[in-house]
Each structure stands twice: as structure tokens, then as C-alpha cells.
Amino acid sequence: MAAQREKAKASTVDQLSRIPVRTRYFDDFLLRCLQGKEQGAASNEPLPRQVVLLGAGLDMRAYRLRVPREVAFYELDLPVVMEYKLKILRSEFADRKPYCVVKYVPSDLCKDWKRDLLAAGFNPRQSSVWLLEGLTYYLDEATCRRLFQDMRSLTPAGRASWMCASFVKEALVRKLRAQSSSSSSATSRGSGESSESARPIADAQRLSRQASENAAGAALRTSSSRKWPPFVFGTDDPEKFLKPLGFYVTSVACLGDAEANYGRFAAPFRHTMYVTAFAG
Numbered sequence: 001m002a003a004q005r006e007k008a009k010a011s012t013v014d015q016l017s018r019i020p021v022r023t024r025y026f027d028d029f030l031l032r033c034l035q036g037k038e039q040g041a042a043s044n045e046p047l048p049r050q051v052v053l054l055g056a057g058l059d060m061r062a063y064r065l066r067v068p069r070e071v072a073f074y075e076l077d078l079p080v081v082m083e084y085k086l087k088i089l090r091s092e093f094a095d096r097k098p099y100c101v102v103k104y105v106p107s108d109l110c111k112d113w114k115r116d117l118l119a120a121g122f123n124p125r126q127s128s129v130w131l132l133e134g135l136t137y138y139l140d141e142a143t144c145r146r147l148f149q150d151m152r153s154l155t156p157a158g159r160a161s162w163m164c165a166s167f168v169k170e171a172l173v174r175k176l177r178a179q180s181s182s183s184s185s186a187t188s189r190g191s192g193e194s195s196e197s198a199r200p201i202a203d204a205q206r207l208s209r210q211a212s213e214n215a216a217g218a219a220l221r222t223s224s225s226r227k228w229p230p231f232v233f234g235t236d237d238p239e240k241f242l243k244p245l246g247f248y249v250t251s252v253a254c255l256g257d258a259e260a261n262y263g264r265f266a267a268p269f270r271h272t273m274y275v276t277a278f279a280g
């Protein structure tokens, strides 16, 4: 059991070392979109000036990226996460200003988040950029599908909007489920440890709480009393998943591929994909 825990801890630390690369990949995508350099941009159309971050967590892009001042960021996350984030912003960032307008929108993406976004001022007649960084695998497939459908309904026909999302492959979700259930049954056989400390996934969540994704794990547990594996949805074919929902995939990069590497990795991690697409 201790060896299993160590292994889970090591792989989580490894996982955390991958997050800066993911973040940079999403940064570069967003900046290309805002500059009209992303695939699908037409020279005769206004540049997108609305950015929606679904499952924004503790994202600090608005404070990090020198985006034009007229850009509006809409950051959506569970109310408990938003509350935590605003507390941190007030206590640690009181003397700093974001580069653009930021609307913090407490919202549950399993519910009527469209209403919350529209109430915050989002204009569905203008083009937009959507970032779903580290989100899709925490939602079940039906919710994920509905989320993309809703996003599509908020993008105007005849004008390009863009999105970037991270996905994991089905095998990874299966593997985590298997790990979760085998460690739970080991616990129920009487390992002498609490079920929480015996589960590698719980260890993973605890470790990830110490990193920038911390609010995520905490919020997810607070918002739902059920125990659940950290990853619940994966797809091996994001293009097939997204096309019927109105998104045309322009690139799929695995973490560590040339375009998602930044000199960090010798080989790609085939189970994690960053997918860019446009709708319009």
C-alpha cells in the first residue's frame, strides 16, 4: 500500500510539472486568437474581444497576459471556487490590476450557466474565444456534450469563434477508475488506514490542492458529497466528438508534441490532448 501511495504521489508530481506547458499552450492559442492569427480568422472581421474561461479555477491570465484593454474575460467556476479566488485576489493582489476587464461569474456548468454568462454581459452576437483548460475530464460525457452545444449556441453564425480544450483518452479514465476501485477494495479488506488516505486518487487530489489547481479539488469535493474519480470522461477522437456539436477541429496536440513541448519533454504523453477548434 505504501509503495502504491508513493507511486501515485510521484506520478502526481510529474503531472504537476506538465501543467506549465499546458498553460503556455493555452496562452499562445489565446494570444493568436486575439491577434487574428489563429486558423479561421478572416481579415475583414473584427478581432474577438470576449474570452470565456470555463472552469477558470485560479487562472491569472488577466493579470499575466498583456491583452488589449477592451478585451473582456468571463471567468466561470463553482461559487465556492469563485469565493475563494476573490478572497485571494482581495488579500494578495489588492495592489495589482488586470490588463483587461474581468467578470467573475460563479456558476455550475452542470446547470444553467448560459444564463449566468449572459447576465454578466457576454454578447452572443460577437465572436469569442473559449478556454476549457483542465476541465472536460471532470464532467461526465452528457454534461460535456451539453456544454459544447451551449457554447455553440452562444457563438454567432457566419463569424468565427474559437475554443481550446484539454481532453484525456479513454484508457486513462479506465486506468484511474481501476486504480480507484482496487485501492478502495484493498481498504475495505482492512488495511488499517482510513479510506481517504488509502486511495491513490485521494492522494493525487491532496497533492494537487497544494499546486495552482488547489481550489479545484477542494471545490469539487465541497460541491458534491459523493466520492468520485478525478477523471470521469475521456475520448480517443475529439474531432468525432466535437464535429456534431458544431466545432471544427483545427489541431490536436499531445502534451510533449513539438507544438506543446517548449523544450520540456523528450517524448509526448499520448493520453493528454490539447484540441483547438473553431465555430462559425
Ligand SMILES: C[S@@+](CC[C@H](N)C(=O)[O-])C[C@H]1O[C@@H](n2cnc3c(N)ncnc32)[C@H](O)[C@@H]1O
Residues within 6 Å of the ligand: 054, 055, 056, 057, 058, 059, 076, 077, 078, 081, 107, 108, 109, 110, 132, 133, 134, 135, 138, 212, 213, 215, 216, 217, 219, 220
Ligand atoms: C483542474 S481545474 C482547472 C482550473 C484552471 N482552468 C487551470 O487550468 O488552472 C478544473 C476546474 O473546473 C472547475 N469545475 C469542475 N466542475 C465544474 C462545474 N460543474 N461547474 C463549474 N466549474 C467546475 C473546478 O472547480 C476547477 O476550478
